[in-house]
Amino acid sequence: MIKGKMYINGQWVDSRSGKEREIINPYDQSVIASVAEGGREDAAAAIEAARTAFDSGEWTSTPASERGRLVFKLAELIERDREELARLESLDTGKTVEESRWDMDDISGIFRYFAGLADKDGGEVIASPVPNTTSYVVREPVGVCGQISPWNYPLLQASWKMAPALAAGNTIVMKPSEITPLTAIKVTELAEEAGFPKGVVNLVLGPGAEVGAELSESVDVDLISFTGGIATGKTIMRSAAGNVKKVALELGGKNPNIVFDDADFDLAVDYALNAVFFHAGQICSAGARLMVQDGIHDRFVEALKARMEKIVMGSGFEEKTEMGPLISAEHLAKVESYMPVAEEEGAKIILGGRRPAEAPLKDGFFFEPTLITECENKMKIVQEEVFGPVITVERFHTEEEAVTWANDTIYGLSAGFWTRDPDRIERVSKALKFGTVWVNDFNVYFVQAPWGGYKQSGFGRELGQIGLEEYTEVKHVYRNHATEAVNWFGATGG
Numbered sequence: 352m353i354k355g356k357m358y359i360n361g362q363w364v365d366s367r368s369g370k371e372r373e374i375i376n377p378y379d380q381s382v383i384a385s386v387a388e389g390g391r392e393d394a395a396a397a398i399e400a401a402r403t404a405f406d407s408g409e410w411t412s413t414p415a416s417e418r419g420r421l422v423f424k425l426a427e428l429i430e431r432d433r434e435e436l437a438r439l440e441s442l443d444t445g446k447t448v449e450e451s452r453w454d455m456d457d458i459s460g461i462f463r464y465f466a467g468l469a470d471k472d473g474g475e476v477i478a479s480p481v482p483n484t485t486s487y488v489v490r491e492p493v494g495v496c497g498q499i500s501p502w503n504y505p506l507l508q509a510s511w512k513m514a515p516a517l518a519a520g521n522t523i524v525m526k527p528s529e530i531t532p533l534t535a536i537k538v539t540e541l542a543e544e545a546g547f548p549k550g551v552v553n554l555v556l557g558p559g560a561e562v563g564a565e566l567s568e569s570v571d572v573d574l575i576s577f578t579g580g581i582a583t584g585k586t587i588m589r590s591a592a593g594n595v596k597k598v599a600l601e602l603g604g605k606n607p608n609i610v611f612d613d614a615d616f617d618l619a620v621d622y623a624l625n626a627v628f629f630h631a632g633q634i635c636s637a638g639a640r641l642m643v644q645d646g647i648h649d650r651f652v653e654a655l656k657a658r659m660e661k662i663v664m665g666s667g668f669e670e671k672t673e674m675g676p677l678i679s680a681e682h683l684a685k686v687e688s689y690m691p692v693a694e695e696e697g698a699k700i701i702l703g704g705r706r707p708a709e710a711p712l713k714d715g716f717f718f719e720p721t722l723i724t725e726c727e728n729k730m731k732i733v734q735e736e737v738f739g740p741v742i743t744v745e746r747f748h749t750e751e752e753a754v755t756w757a758n759d760t761i762y763g764l765s766a767g768f769w770t771r772d773p774d775r776i777e778r779v780s781k782a783l784k785f786g787t788v789w790v791n792d793f794n795v796y797f798v799q800a801p802w803g804g805y806k807q808s809g810f811g812r813e814l815g816q817i818g819l820e821e822y823t824e825v826k827h828v829y830r831n832h833a834t835e836a837v838n839w840f841g842a843t844g845g
């Protein structure tokens with residue numbers, strides 16, 4: 352059995368209350384680990400350590416190239432332990448090891464990218480409009496960063512936050528989801544091995560309502576970066592108001608995937624699957640909201656259904672498995688609860704819509720790949736983030752209708768569309784109100800380009816140059832080389 356502790360001020364510690372949490376394998380509900388279950392007082396200790404490390408100035412005055420070297424070393428250690436990390440991630444989440452290996456390759460690449468950016472900011476000289484003065488802009492680290500991540504891509508989402516924060520010279524308190532902490536623990540061990548100074552990297556484990564709340568409320572935290580659900584995001588935003596800390600929110604999505612009549616049919620079918628079924632649809636950018644133009648709608652649904660019937664569910668550790676379980680019993684119940692709602696609203700479940708009845712799948716949190724047709728824009732099943740292996744299909748007639756429907760959502764994370772018409776590509780890319788728009792593709796991201804949402808999918812951007820800038824303050828320095836008396840106030844007597 353794996354044991355896990357928290358990492359506070361350079362020490363591996365149990366929770367102050369002595370509580371532990373069992374970590375469950377979603378494939379068969381077996382207990383795979385027991386980890387420290389922190390509370391508010393543990394989070395407060397981690398914040399204090401990060402505060403002291405930041406305020407001492409040792410880390411912030413470390414040359415940016417040296418900070419970059421440490422972040423790069425961490426990237427190399429992640430690459431060295433790629434297989435172990437991938438297996439831990441799959442054990443914890445149920446996703447296939449192959450998917451987890453991709454994640455680990457992305458993650459080492461993310462640390463490497465931000466390591467490279469660490470010493471590239473040369474500041475900016477402003478052409479001062481005032482004679483005999485100089486004016487320049489420098490970027491400085493923000494301070495203590497609270498980082499709260501979700502369970503669906505545990506280490507990937509954590510790395511989007513850790514790598515830029517450390518490269519920019521901040522100190523961090525990372526809080527992974529309480530149900531998937533294993534890879535965050537392992538990567539913190541690697542950060543220790545890389546040699547980050549004491550207090551720069553801290554890890555706290557435990558429930559969001561305590562540990563996460565302490566991070567978002569504390570006056571000693573300067574920035575909170577959160578990835579997770581909308582309701583939690585709103586709570587964090589309110590808590591952060593206490594000391595007006597900087598906030599970055601990466602929230603959910605309900606992402607349209609629009610297929611026009613003139614699309615490459617076979618590719619669009621293939622990618623309609625790729626858009627959703629990684630990690631059993633538990634992806635913030637899942638193209639779970641499929642919209643197909645009426646000329647090809649029926650043929651498209653048939654072709655999609657035929658492929659979905661063949662999706663192989665099973666253990667993420669078996670090579671033939673294409674889709675693992677959902678993360679937890681609660682989440683499985685939530686996904687399942689949408690099925691009667693969809694039917695009451697008039698949609699038709701033409702495939703799946705239930706838990707598999709046979710062993711061994713019935714012992715895990717599995718839900719069958721589900722295809723729901725005759726959906727309409729206003730339906731709950733279309734508007735809400737189901738976060739499971741569920742595709743809803745809407746039939747549309749015109750481009751205008753497709754764009755209007757697609758934009759009619761509180762979310763704005765990502766969208767994709769399929770067409771061969773170059774003019775339509777221009778028009779629709781411009782009209783869609785989403786942080787990422789894919790044209791003839793879906794679910795592609797890379798560290799060089801920014802990621803984030805419009806509307807209630809959040810604000811702030813991760814990845815890319817802008818992802819580093821989120822972790823900096825901008826300071827303007829103005830120097831007068833020939834200061835002269837002004838004599839405005841009180842100089843001439845009453």
Ligand code: NAD
Nearest residue numbers: 500501502527528559560563564579580583601602603635
């Ligand atoms: P969640 O909001 O339940 O939890 C996310 C994190 O917040 C966890 O670490 C949790 O412990 C913590 N938390 C819970 N309550 C808290 C509180 N009151 N104060 C502070 N922290 C608290 O989300 P989840 O179920 O873990 O993740 C799924 C959600 O994440 C989905 O909505 C998904 O779309 C979203 N997500 C978004 C992106 C993106 O890039 N936009 C990426 C991955 C996941």
